[in-house]
Amino acid sequence: MSLLARKILLKKEVKAILRISADSAFDDMWKNHDFPKPLRIGIRRTGWYADEVEAWLKARNDERYNAEAA
Known part of the structure; x- marks a missing residue:
């Protein structure tokens, strides 16, 4: 995939x-x-x-289902 085709949020x-809602909680995550x-733009x-x-959200979702299945 071209870098120009990738959407930046x-x-x-x-x-x-x-x-x-809290910037501090979000900043701590990354x-x-x-x-x-993040990418500096x-x-x-x-x-x-x-x-x-x-992909990060999908991984968290997969972890959830794998934990429930165990």
């Missing part, structure tokens, strides 16, 4: 998807390597690739 959009690293702006966020 801004912090506000990712927080809305994850239903997290600083502690529990979430994909400006001097003060970062973003995340939508496909990486979706």
Whole structure:
């Protein structure tokens, strides 16, 4: 996939998807390597690739179902 074809989500959009309101809680997630690293897209702006966020969500969902099956 071309880098130009990959959708970039801004912090506000990712927080809305994850239903997290606090910046500090969200920042801790990726600083502690529990979430994909952000991509710097400006001097003060970062973003995340939508496909990486979706893969992270899928992995959390798979963990949930694997734990229930065990």
